[in-house]
Amino acid sequence: MKRSFLIAFTFLLCALSYLSCKFNPDMQTPGESYLQGEWQQDSVTMQQQLVSYSLYNLKFNCDSFFVSIKTISKANAGADSCTKGGQWTEYAKGVYDQRNDTLHVRGLFCNADYTYKDPTGCFRSGIYEERFKIVKKTDSVVQFNPTSSVIAINTRLVKRNTCTPKPL
Incomplete structure (x- = not known):
C-alpha cells in the first residue's frame, strides 16, 4: 500500500513539475505598442524647492x-568623487511587462553603453526593479x-x- 502510494505521489509530482515548466521564447515579445520609442522627462513638479530629484529618459x-x-x-x-558636484546619472536595462495599468520593469544596472556595471563602482548596482502605475495622457504624453x-x-x-x- 505504501509503495503504490509513493509511486502515485512521485508520478503526480513529476507531472505537475512538467506542466508548470515552460521554455523561454526564442524571440523577443512585441511589448506594448504605445510605449515603443524614447520618452523624456524634462522637469519635476516644484523641482526648485526639492533638495534632490531625478529626471528619467526611458527607451x-x-x-x-x-x-x-x-x-x-x-x-x-x-569630497565624494561619485556625485560630481551634485549631479550624476545611473543606467539600467532589462525587460518589462504590463498588466492592466501597472508596468513592471526588471533588469540590471549598467553603464551608458549598455555593458553591465561593476558592482564596486559608484552608486547602485545589481538588480533594478520598479513598478509604475501608467496614465496615458495622449499618444505622446505618458x-x-x-x-x-x-x-x-x-x-x-x-x-x-x-x-x-x-532572436534571443
Whole structure:
C-alpha cells in the first residue's frame, strides 16, 4: 500500500513539475505598442524647492527597456568623487511587462553603453526593479507613477519606433 502510494505521489509530482515548466521564447515579445520609442522627462513638479530629484529618459524596444536616471542634489556630499558636484546619472536595462495599468520593469544596472556595471563602482548596482502605475495622457504624453515614490514622472515622446522582434 505504501509503495503504490509513493509511486502515485512521485508520478503526480513529476507531472505537475512538467506542466508548470515552460521554455523561454526564442524571440523577443512585441511589448506594448504605445510605449515603443524614447520618452523624456524634462522637469519635476516644484523641482526648485526639492533638495534632490531625478529626471528619467526611458527607451522601449519590443519587450526591453533602457532607462537613464539623472539625479540632481543640492545636499553637500563632501569630497565624494561619485556625485560630481551634485549631479550624476545611473543606467539600467532589462525587460518589462504590463498588466492592466501597472508596468513592471526588471533588469540590471549598467553603464551608458549598455555593458553591465561593476558592482564596486559608484552608486547602485545589481538588480533594478520598479513598478509604475501608467496614465496615458495622449499618444505622446505618458505619466509613470512609481509605486516606490510620490513624485510622478511626466514624459513626452521624443522618438517613436516600431518593434521588430529579434532572436534571443
